[in-house]
Every structure is written in C-alpha cells, then in structure tokens.
Amino acid sequence: MNVYTPILVLGILAFGFAVFSIVIASFTGPKRYNRAKYAAYECGIEPTPQPMGGGRFPVKFYLTAMMFIIFDIELVFLYPWAVSADALGAFGLIAIFLFLINLCLPYAFEWRRGGLEWD
C-alpha cells in the first residue's frame, strides 16, 4: 500500500490548493462585473442563440484547434519515456531533450509569425 501514499498525498494537496485558491480569490480578487463576465464563456463564441443551420465558426478556431492538436499529441512520446526514465538512462534523457528542442522550433516559428494572436 506504500506505493499509493504519494498519490494520496498529492490528491490531498491538490484538493487543498483548489479550496485555498477559491477562498483566497474571493477575498483578494477585484470585483468588476460587466456583461462579458456574466456570459457562459468568457472567450469563444456564444453558445446560444444558435443561428439557423448551426451557424459558422470563424476560421480562427480551426487554426487554434490545429495548433492544439499538433503540440498536444506530439507530447505523447513523453509518456513511454517517463515510465521507464530510470531504465533508459542518459541515452533516453538526451533523446527526449533533442525531441523537445525539435518541438520548440516550430513553436517559436508559430509565435514569431503571429499564429498565437487572436486578432
């Protein structure tokens, strides 16, 4: 059972942090309400009322979705490395760093080209 103790501790810590954040935010956060604050989503499109035929999504959503998909799924390679990081040793560490550097290059490209800006 010892193995699961860290997970339990982590769970308690996470729960405690969540409660702490919510409580502390209600004391310290500024309270300026406006129409946007009351909307269901602070960003993105209005879910209701839907126009006829479902309406159209701005193309920007596709761009964001595409970037999310590519950078999100590339990280899947970290999982097999992470579970056997000890066994893989220095070779695995170097390999995964090279991989992450490769991943940073297109991210930098995206950022410099304004792919991360909404307007």
Place this chain on the structure above:
Amino acid sequence: MNTFTAPEIDYVAIAPILIVAIAALLSVLTETFLPRSVRRPVQMILTLISLIGALIVLVINRDIRTITGGGAVAIDGPALVLMGTILILALLSAFLVAERSLDSLGDSFAPSAAALPGSVDEREFSARGYFQTEIWTLFLFAVLGMLAFVVANDLLFMFVALEVMSLPLYLMVGMARRRRLLSQEAALKYFVLGAFSSAFFIFGAGLVYGFAGSISLPEINDALASTAGETLLIVIGMAMLLVGLLFKVGAVPFHQWTPDVYQGAPTPITAFMGATVKVAAFGAMMRLLYVAFSGIQWDWEIILWAVSILSMIIGSLIALTQSDVKRMLAYSAIAQSGFILVGVVAASPSGISAVMFYLIAYGLVTVGTLAVISMVRDSTGEATHLSKWAGLGKKSPVLGAVMAVFMLSLAGIPLTSGFVIKFSVFAAGIAEGDTWLVIAAVVASIIAAFFYVRVIVVMFFSAPNENTASVAVPSIFTTITVAATVTATLVLGIIPQPMIDLLTNAGIFIR
C-alpha cells in the same frame, strides 16, 4: 525489468540524412528569427550547401554496407545509389524553385499561401515584393523524408518517412502564384487520396506485423520462411502495403491524382515531385519486396504484372488524347511507372540495377522537361496548351532542340538515355522469363512514342501563329538545370557503360 541497451547508431553511415535533417531545422530557425529581406538568400544557401554536403558525404561513404539504428536503417549499395539520385534531382529542382526571372511577377510561388486568391492582402503582398521562403523549409523536409524512405528497414520507419516526404509535398503543390484555384484544388485532391493510401499502407503493416510478430523487414522474411500457414493474412497485408507505394508512383489503378497534381502544381514542384518521389517510392518498394517478401514472390509478382500492364497501356492511351503538355507528361509518368515495374517484377540483380538506371535517367529527363515547360510563356503565365507550342521550334531553335531530346528520350529512341534504360529493363524482364510482360511493354512504348513525337511535330513542322507562346529568358538557375539534364540524357545514351558498371557494382539489398 529488463536492462536497456541503447541501439547502436552508426552516425557516419547516416550522416547524409542527418545533414539534411539539421539543415531543415536550421531552415525553420531562419524563417523564425531572420528578417524577411535576408531569408531568401539564407534559405537558398542553406539548401544548396546541405544538398551538396550530403552528396559529398555520400561519395565518401560509398563503401559502407551496414544495418544500424537498431535494425531500422539499412545502408547498402542500392540505398546509397538511390540517395545520391534523390539528392542530385533535388538539387536540380532546387534551381528551378530559385528561378525568378522567368515570370514578370517573380518566382513561381504565391507570396503568402494563406492569403485568399484575388484578395487585397494578396495584392499588397505582391506589391511589397514579398516572396515565399517557407517553400525551402518544406523542400528540405520532403528531401529528408525521401532519403529516409529508401533506407528504411522496418515498417514503422518506412511509414514515418513516407509521411515526412508526403506532407510537405501536399502543401507545396498548393502554393502556385498563378492559377491559384487550380493549385489549391490539386493540393486538396493530392492530400485526400494520399492520406487514403497511407491509411492502406499502415493497415497493411498492421496485418503483416500480426503475421510475423515483428515490423523489421528481415524478420518478416524469417517468419515467412519458418511458417507455412496463415498466408492469407500476410498476402492481404502485403497487397495493402503495395497499394500505398503504388499510389505514390502513380500506377494504374491508383493514378487518378497524377494528372491533376502535375497540372495544378507550380512547375518547379511538379519537376521535383515527379522525379524524386518515383525514386523514393520505387526504392522503398524494391526493398520491401526483395528483403521482406521474397518468400511470397509468386503472390506479388502476379499483382505487379497486372498493375504494370494496366499502367503502360492506360497511361499511353490516355496520353494520346491530351492537349495540355503538363497533363500529357502526367499520363506519360503513369506509363513510365509501368515500364519501371517490369524491372521490379524481374527481381534479379540485373533487374535492380536496371530499375535504378531507369529512375536516374527518367528523373533527369523529367526535371529537364518541366524546366523547359516553365520557360514557355504567354501573358497569363506558362503556356501549357499544345496549340500554343505550334512552331515554337522555329521561333526558338535551342529550346525546341532541347525539348526534342527529352521527348526522344522519353520515347526510348537510341542515342538517348531513354533507349538504354528501356532496353536494360526489358532485358532483365526477358532474362527472368517475363516474356509476355515485355511484349506488352514494347507495344505500349510504341503507342507512347506517338504522343512524344507529336510534341516535336507540333514544335517544328507547323508554322508559328499569333497564339504561339514566347520563350522567357531564364536566369543562370534554370540554365544550369536544363544544360545539366540535357547533357546527362545524351551522355547516358551514348556511353552508358560507366553508369551500368557503377550500378552493377552497387549490388543488391542487404538483409
């Protein structure tokens, strides 16, 4: 837990691939951090240095025969030859990509592929004199994929290489500066059908893995040798792998994308993909069939027989009816795939060297022909309709003569490389007893000769009229490509022996 031993990687043996990979990453950095004004020269120099550097390393490495990277990479004679071919053809196509004096607007690529055709943005980009430089990054990644494709010794690496090769090509096809709707349409069709075929490839790989319990090509061969049962699984798997590869070479019945993509793509990209993708895909196909599936040769032979005959006959017959030069070349490419398959079916050392010779000579002619096509222009850009070529040979004798050499070579007339390659492929076929296949190939090449010769007839034996296109004056880039390809075509046709010796010495695919 098992102890982990890191795979042995022979960095010297794979140095040519690493050079192109590093250049491709540097090219991303160039796009990211350098100001727009210096990107183009930096990208060009980077491409040039990396391709030439890889070629030099390849020549130094010429005696290396090894399997490395945990069995995923096989560097053998054919792999070295095919890598060299890809690098040379890529270099010659890179000159065409760099060309910008043919068109009054600049190079062949849309200044911003994301701007809508005919929009204010697009006009503004053109007016500011912006140029597309991301094409170089995509170009390098495509070359990287091709190099990896011909050395891939397991199905996973082969699949990843296939995608690294294909994805940049889908994008590059859609980047033409003029006739952008056509270009985008070609990209869409190429992408949808390409993704469809690579799904077949990976599903077939799954079935083969299920049979053999391994994705490594030599181990699949061992599994085939040791088991007798369950052959349906492996035959279906092998056939689906072949679907993916035959799609890439544009063989009937997987050819529908070829005409549209050849016509819609920017001409330098048509030259690049038309020449190099065939080399890469046929290289991978031969390795797959000879290394992994030599145990069920009878099964794939019969498939390739049918595909070969269909490609030759259908490609040649439809090419006869074409009135657009680029489209005609696409159907010619389909027919030529059929001719190359005759050598693949032969499955002998002489067959391997004949196929490699075919790929080299055909690739050079393809790049050369499309370089010539990119020079023939009227007010709307390239004039690819055959009626606009009437009397072009009289108007511009040099261009006419060069085009005539390429057409004669594609038709397989003696004293050009086309004759030697057709002869060696057919000889390899006869030697392995595929007599009927070779007879069909000879008939098809007679049909094919008609439409190649028709281009020459139109150029030289009809009078120039007001519709005849003019010939743009190329810069040094296109001139180099045309001069190199036409020289190579003639030299390989007149003294083919040194090349034949080189390819015979390259030997066979190692296990």
Place this chain on the structure above:
Amino acid sequence: MDPIYYIYLATLLFSIGAIGVLVRRNAIIVFMSVELMLNAANLVFVAFARMNGNLDGQTVAFFVMVVAAAEVVVGLAIIVQVFRTRASASIDEPNLLKY
C-alpha cells in the same frame, strides 16, 4: 476474450472509413473517415502486440497517432484554404482540373 475479435472490429472500422472516403462529399467528413482508418490500423497493431506478446505494435501505435495529428494539421490547412476561397467544403465542387 479472444483478441481476434479486435481484429474483426478493426477491419470493420477500416471498411467504414474507406467507404466513408469514397462516398461522402464533405471534405471534413472524408477527412474524419481517413482518421478512422488510421485508428483502425492502430487497433490492429495494439491487438496484435497483445497476441504476439511483444511491444513493437504499441510503439507503432504511438507513432501512428502522431502522424495522424500531423496529417490533420496539414489537411485542415488545405481544406480551410479551399473553403475560404470557395465558401464550400464539398470535394466535388473543385472541378477545374480535367481534360
């Protein structure tokens, strides 16, 4: 449970995807069908990895996922561009290229 049923399921999914590519007309749905085919291949690899008792198949599944994601991005870029130009995502409408 016999892993062979996963192979039957994967074959079925692959066929549904292949038919989807051939008969559907909306580029996005054609595209989803291709993804279905790739995921069917993934299922084959994982099921056979179990049956063969080695991990090669699971490794392949990771790579296929990533390649599929890369394909999505390239494909959506092309489809969105065609869509913006023509205000339609039908793959029958682009028909300028024929002889």
